[in-house]
Amino acid sequence: MRNLLFFLPLFLCGAVGHQAEPIRAYRITGFAQGTTWQVTYYAADSLVIKSQIDSILDQIDSSLSIYKSYSLISRFNQAESTVNMDGHMAFVINKSIETYRQTEGIFDITVQPLVQAWGFGAKKIEKLPDSATIRLLKQCVDTRFLAVQGNRLTKSKPCVKIDVNGIAQGYSVDVVAAFLDSQHISNYIVEIGGEIRIKGRRQPGNVKMKVGIEAPGEDEFQLSLLQKIISLDSGAITTSGSYRKFYESGGKKISHIIDPATGYSMQGSLISVTVYAPDAITADAYDNALMVMGLQKAITFIEKRKDMAAYFIYRDKQGKIADTATSRFYHFITEH
Template sequence: MFFNFGRTRGFVKNTSSCWLCVLALLFCSFSISEIDDEKVTLTGFAQGTSYNITYYSSLNKVYKSEIDSILDVIDNSMSLYKDNSLISKFNTENDGITIDDHFKKVVEKSIQIYEDTNGLFDITVASLVEAWGFGVKSINEYPDSATIRNLKACVGTNLLILEGNYLSKSRPCVKIDVNGIAQGYSVDVVANYLLSKGINVFVVEIGGELRINGLKPDGDKMRIGIEGPSADNQEPVIRHVVALHEGAITTSGNYRKYKTKDDKRISHLIDPRSGFPIETPLISVTLVAKDAITADGYDNAIMAMEIDDALQFVENHKDMEAYIIYHDNAEANKQGVVRDTMTSGFKKLLTN
């Protein structure tokens, strides 16, 4: 629905992509000398962003070339910045194409979240994302209401038909953009690859989206710092630190990725219902879930909700917890004072 998977060639989440609430990796703060022979760190660039993987294993090894190969396959499947990717081919077809299992799993999950959020998460918003200048190509002017109305005729996940590995559309104009979920999926693919190799203690991070498994060698949980705007809405700061030993944590936000029009900020997060950028008080949403594809997909949809609705939605989903930064518009300040809130389950994860 939202995510512009790549400022360059691959995927970079439109939050998650200009790193709107980057999740700082604080798990390296313990004494490395004690576990140096067991710790492996892999870093690189893929999907228009960076990745960092730390794992602990004295016997089993995974190498950077293996990670690069995995991410390249996903990029060839779902990157809008590659003309020969499967998603680019689908968007130029009038009917449909046969897709690979990566693409299929992302579409299946996207359909599930679309239905669960009553259409707030919608991967068919590609035309709207492009119209507002957050797609692959730049724009000369913003769309008017008539243009948006015409583009909305091509929006709706219900216009997609997935039969086996064949993905088709009921209208030729339908285009999809999976940037709001595919990076989380990529994190899960890499994490599951490590598990398949017998590596059970790790942190996988791609563009700020994380998946964590196992305790550190000293028995402690991994500590993750959550960044957000400061109280005066200026330079970002680490607002909280959470401790996890299993699961995923992702962030969607709009305080770094935006455009301006008549001194007004235009969010890169597009509301598929109106066709216009979202205008809720929410600044960022950090979600904790069992896997990154779930957290990554839902954090975008929740950004389009009002604060009370967002909290209630997450509370109704027992497999998720949320931390939300928002503008309190009751204040005299034009944008409102920056405040934060969280679910009861998220509060239990805090270390500070």
């Protein structure tokens, strides 16, 4: 799982003195979905505990995790045709199909056979796929092979398998945020594996939340320095980057971001994409797709979306690392 964004120390504050009901920061941390999570909220009393967040994330994993053999997604992948979905799975599948259509097939959850073949799935591989294997697997990859009827998900080919890792973490962030809303918490930050959702402001002081975006060094596959600081009081921020999950083979670096059209690891100048959207499931769904689109197409795509903004790190024609953003993203960038 990605962990490209991180909280700044500014996020945490002490109790406010000399108040009848002082507002303070409550911070809860844990481990789930193969990564860390943290929730910071501001309130006069402790309203949420770790076990509640763990329970929410366990329920989501039981529906959406390809790493759990008993999950609904695992059962669908093992099935010949159909599975009955729960609410979590239905929401994510419908959003995935919508994103597939919006991106003209670039975002495709049926890419699972290719992801597995390249060694980024739940099972270990003994060798890399050759071109013949890729051609064979691509016959099972297309969201049009899926059909939703009520709470039933059906596939038209038994070989179709799905992997929602490119969207499920953002969805998990939104579910935790909705739980905080239900507890009448109006100022909080939810982060799972670098996917962030913010509501309200840091207290005391009523200051907008600040988030740092990491950038790679001169070798784009090595971790990095702080590139930008953004400031906001609502919405979600997610990042996809080729330098966070990869391996080397035959002198080449193979990223976990697979282009469903070619069956191979994405190529191009983009190193990372950070997306702003009103909710984390939307931001998470589009960040990988924008990586595959390439810089110019991705900028054009996002500029047409009034609800989204994006920040890009890429290599220019001279091979140097550079950055740019869509017009609306510049409103979030603050001084270091």
